Amino acid sequence: MIQETHFNVFILALLVAIPAWAIAVDEPFTVTLMTRAVIFAIAAVGLNIALGLGGLVSLGHAAFFGIGGYAMGILAFHQQTYAPIFEWPFVIEGTKSMPVIWLVAVVASSLAALVIGLLSLRTSGVYFIMITLAFGQMFFFYCIGWSAYGGEDGLSIYVRNGFPGLNTLDPIQFYAICFSILALVLWIVSALAKSSFGLALNAARQVPHRVETAGLNTKRIQLAAFVISGAITGLAGALFADLNRFVSPAMFSWQLSGEIIVFVVIGGVGRLFGPVVGALVFVALEHILGGLSEFWHIYLGLLLLLIVLFSHGGLIGMVCGRKAVHD
Amino acid sequence: MTEIILATHGLTKTFGALKVSNNISIDLRPGEIHALIGPNGAGKSTLIAQICGTLTPAAGRVELMGKDVTHLSARKRSLAGLGRTFQISALAMEDTVLQNTVLGALGATGNPWFSLRPALKNHALRGVAEQALHRVGLQDVMSTRTAELSHGQRRQLEVAVALTLNPKAFIMDEPMAGLGSEGSKQLTELLDELRVEAPILLVEHDMDAVFALANRISVLVYGKIIATGTVDEIRANREVKEAYLGDEA
Ligand SMILES: Nc1ncnc2c1ncn2[C@@H]1O[C@H](COP(=O)(O)OP(=O)(O)OP(=O)(O)O)[C@@H](O)[C@H]1O
Ligand SMILES: [Mg+2]
Numbered sequence: 001m002i003q004e005t006h007f008n009v010f011i012l013a014l015l016v017a018i019p020a021w022a023i024a025v026d027e028p029f030t031v032t033l034m035t036r037a038v039i040f041a042i043a044a045v046g047l048n049i050a051l052g053l054g055g056l057v058s059l060g061h062a063a064f065f066g067i068g069g070y071a072m073g074i075l076a077f078h079q080q081t082y083a084p085i086f087e088w089p090f091v092i093e094g095t096k097s098m099p100v101i102w103l104v105a106v107v108a109s110s111l112a113a114l115v116i117g118l119l120s121l122r123t124s125g126v127y128f129i130m131i132t133l134a135f136g137q138m139f140f141f142y143c144i145g146w147s148a149y150g151g152e153d154g155l156s157i158y159v160r161n162g163f164p165g166l167n168t169l170d171p172i173q174f175y176a177i178c179f180s181i182l183a184l185v186l187w188i189v190s191a192l193a194k195s196s197f198g199l200a201l202n203a204a205r206q207v208p209h210r211v212e213t214a215g216l217n218t219k220r221i222q223l224a225a226f227v228i229s230g231a232i233t234g235l236a237g238a239l240f241a242d243l244n245r246f247v248s249p250a251m252f253s254w255q256l257s258g259e260i261i262v263f264v265v266i267g268g269v270g271r272l273f274g275p276v277v278g279a280l281v282f283v284a285l286e287h288i289l290g291g292l293s294e295f296w297h298i299y300l301g302l303l304l305l306l307i308v309l310f311s312h313g314g315l316i317g318m319v320c321g322r323k324a325v326h327d
Numbered sequence: 328m329t330e331i332i333l334a335t336h337g338l339t340k341t342f343g344a345l346k347v348s349n350n351i352s353i354d355l356r357p358g359e360i361h362a363l364i365g366p367n368g369a370g371k372s373t374l375i376a377q378i379c380g381t382l383t384p385a386a387g388r389v390e391l392m393g394k395d396v397t398h399l400s401a402r403k404r405s406l407a408g409l410g411r412t413f414q415i416s417a418l419a420m421e422d423t424v425l426q427n428t429v430l431g432a433l434g435a436t437g438n439p440w441f442s443l444r445p446a447l448k449n450h451a452l453r454g455v456a457e458q459a460l461h462r463v464g465l466q467d468v469m470s471t472r473t474a475e476l477s478h479g480q481r482r483q484l485e486v487a488v489a490l491t492l493n494p495k496a497f498i499m500d501e502p503m504a505g506l507g508s509e510g511s512k513q514l515t516e517l518l519d520e521l522r523v524e525a526p527i528l529l530v531e532h533d534m535d536a537v538f539a540l541a542n543r544i545s546v547l548v549y550g551k552i553i554a555t556g557t558v559d560e561i562r563a564n565r566e567v568k569e570a571y572l573g574d575e576a
Contacts, residue, residue, distance in 0.1 A: 191443040199446040200439040203419040203430050209381065210417040215406040215434020215492070224440075325423045325472055
């Protein structure tokens with residue numbers, strides 16, 4: 001068994017080495033693929049806070065991914081059409097600045113997660129899954145009918161948004177931005193897991209009545225986790241929209257919610273790098289098998305089945321064994 | 328008149344046709360161990376659940392330090408000073424012994440918000456937790472995963488977690504069950520010194536421990552308190568002998 005921290009360093013090294021190699025041999029498409037994987041990883045790291053630490057099986061995380069996406073789409077769309085978003089009571093213009101777009105994406109998806117969390121945390125188990133799913137679907141259908149922003153066809157943004165001091169049109173520079181955000185998010189999540197908050201969240205998943213007996217408000221802790229989780233997935237959505245320079249209601253689809261869960265499960269539920277490994281494997285399979293057969297999802301399903309049946313803790317569990325305890 | 332730490336007044340609860348608590352009034356005074364005994368299914372755990380706020384009584388009141396807490400949540404009652412141990416261990420099995428104990432201390436000593444500092448590096452929390460683990464004798468297994476503990480060690484950990492709250496009153500539901508004779512002896516000694524810090528309402532089937540420890544005993548049968556008194560009074564009580572103690576008295 002390999003120690004989990006060593007394995008994590010190895011994954012980080014891959015995330016640096018593969019794009020570096022791709023640049024050296026002039027394969028920009030590989031960089032784009034890696035960017036896709038890293039953005040999915042951020043979304044799944046977000047979900048893993050709710051799912052892995054909190055035990056909250058959300059089948060609606062596409063809602064936050066989509067909100068992040070539309071935050072980018074709407075802001076950039078208004079900038080490229082020179083039409084302000086609001087003129088009254090004060091003027092709000094669109095923007096092509098990534099940091100501003102990220103901020104809006106994070107705030108909007110946090111607010112959505114707060115509302116969805118408040119309502120869905122009144123239930124648990126399969127009802128929780130269904131309510132989160134229902135919210136995701138509401139956003140999906142709303143955006144299909146939202147003709148001001150392209151309705152079913154979505155919105156195309158002609159030029160990637162900007163980041164001060166960088167040329168975001170250069171694939172490797174955009175990759176560097178996404179990779180840095182992933183690293184930052186991983187650092188926050190790892191600290192969060194060991195913090196008092198993480199301790200309480202982790203215990204709330206296992207024995208909620210014990211957490212209450214300790215004088216802590218279980219629901220409030222789970223709600224906070226759900227909001228942080230939604231915010232991170234929302235940020236990933238904004239990056240995803242920027243990668244494709246396109247947003248559409250598909251970002252809200254329940255299939256996407258399912259895929260984010262699949263990333264986490266493949267890599268390892270509750271493992272820090274589980275979502276990263278899952279997203280990498282998914283994008284690799286999508287690229288390699290997707291080229292061979294239209295029905296590549298069958299093989300993905302097979303892999304998922306094997307992992308669920310034969311490993312507790314996904315691929316990381318297979319390679320590194322059980323989760324170590326903090327001391 | 329001595330001050331009363333914890334009291335119930337006419338607690339009543341039914342499950343369908345079963346009257347599981349029938350007008351129960353008991354109290355807990357400073358410095359005492361008040362044992363609650365009775366046959367399986369008598370309603371001891373159900374009574375504790377009502378005292379601690381995980382179950383709502385149909386009628387009656389619960390008072391802690393003279394304050395009516397009947398309508399407070401279990402969480403608020405913990406913070407108000409009720410330290411509870413569960414009959415069925417309520418521990419995070421994936422976490423270590425120390426983590427479970429630090430969690431116990433978190434509500435009273437720390438707070439879970441706005442800090443990315445590792446919980447186990449918080450000296451205040453860790454101090455409280457380690458002290459509690461020393462007192463129950465679990466200091467050598469602090470970094471062991473709780474799932475790997477023996478049944479008896481889990482019972483000890485339950486007590487350690489309750490200690491971290493530094494409560495005004497302890498409510499313990501069968502803390503000795505499955506401890507073995509050495510473990511029971513150790514815990515008996517601990518409870519004996521603990522009563523000075525906070526009185527203990529002790530549900531226990533181990534009669535040696537009950538007779539050794541209790542200042543007063545109440546006997547619960549079919550949801551009703553049939554007798555309350557000193558050890559000698561209860562041992563001499565015919566009704567109690569018939570209903571529960573049999574030859575043990
Ligand atoms: N939620 C419930 N719904 C219906 N009946 C219940 C419920 N909880 C407990 N009971 C019943 O109430 C009675 C008292 O249960 P309780 O657990 O309080 O007994 P106890 O005195 O603690 O017994 P033991 O010594 O075995 O722990 C039992 O007959 C039990 O089956
Ligand atoms: Mg019981």
